[in-house]
Amino acid sequence: MSGAVEQELARFMARNSFFAVPDNAAHITTDVCAAVHAFRLAHKTAPWGETGQRRFCIYGPLPFPFKGQMHAVPVQVWLTANYPVDPPTVYVVPTSDTHKIVSGHRAVDGTGLCYCPALAKWRPDSSTIKPMLVQLIKIFCYFPPVWEDRSADGGAGGAPGAGENAGTGQSAAAAALLTSAGVDAAADPEARLCVICLTEPKDTVIVPCGHCCSCSTCAANLTACPMCRGKIQFRQRVFV
Incomplete structure (x- = not known):
């Protein structure tokens, strides 16, 4: 071919x-x-x-x-x-x-x-x-x-x-x-990819709710957690 x-x-x-x-x-x-x-x-x-x-x-x-x-x-x-x-x-x-x-x-x-x-x-x-x-x-x-x-x-x-x-x-x-x-x-794509852009891996934990659901780029633009709508105090990037 x-x-x-x-x-x-x-x-x-x-x-x-x-x-x-x-x-x-x-x-x-x-x-x-x-x-x-x-x-x-x-x-x-x-x-x-x-x-x-x-x-x-x-x-x-x-x-x-x-x-x-x-x-x-x-x-x-x-x-x-x-x-x-x-x-x-x-x-x-x-x-x-x-x-x-x-x-x-x-x-x-x-x-x-x-x-x-x-x-x-x-x-x-x-x-x-x-x-x-x-x-x-x-x-x-x-x-x-x-x-x-x-x-x-x-x-x-x-x-x-x-x-x-x-x-x-x-x-x-x-x-x-x-x-x-x-x-x-x-594999379940939801377990790996950012729920916002669906292209980058999840790598950021939202505090205090503890949800890890987005990449660092998307997380920087969030005002509330996309999973629970909880207020964001700060964001912590994780490496897995």
Whole structure:
């Protein structure tokens, strides 16, 4: 698979003077191949938006655990015209008419466009696609980006959903895939991540209530404990 990705990337970058710069080309190839290999994504070169400009895209189902089951949501990652100076453009793209984007989702807008700290704080010299997708997975573990509309079946409206539900064999394969990509599918994400940003580990105890529920960055902006709403006298960072 990596060989095919490299060949299509090489053809695509050869037609773009920015991508053709040797340092850029090497960085992009390593970056894209790592994400494709980690999540077994497909790839294509296709027209982008209303302009019709051809861009390189990697796409496929992104697995994530939710309430004890493994789910997957289709995503597309498009390289921008001067990537990696600008971050990639990432979309959640439901493949079924019954699956809808969750209104008001914290990381996906109504068009499916994704945003997260890794994209907002993108650094051309160090940011890459794979860690960004891992960050989205960690957010989706809390907040699935799609819901299933069952109104066509005579239901009262809609029902919460988490994307495509995988069968037993597929779930095992998806869990193994997440493990190989550095995501612990069996662990409860709430036990590890800040309840506010959902990206950084919990490392700060709020005194006097004693709750350890946020990272130091988020804790610095709190006026009350997010767990019990108790008044904060001071914050104590812990190292575990």
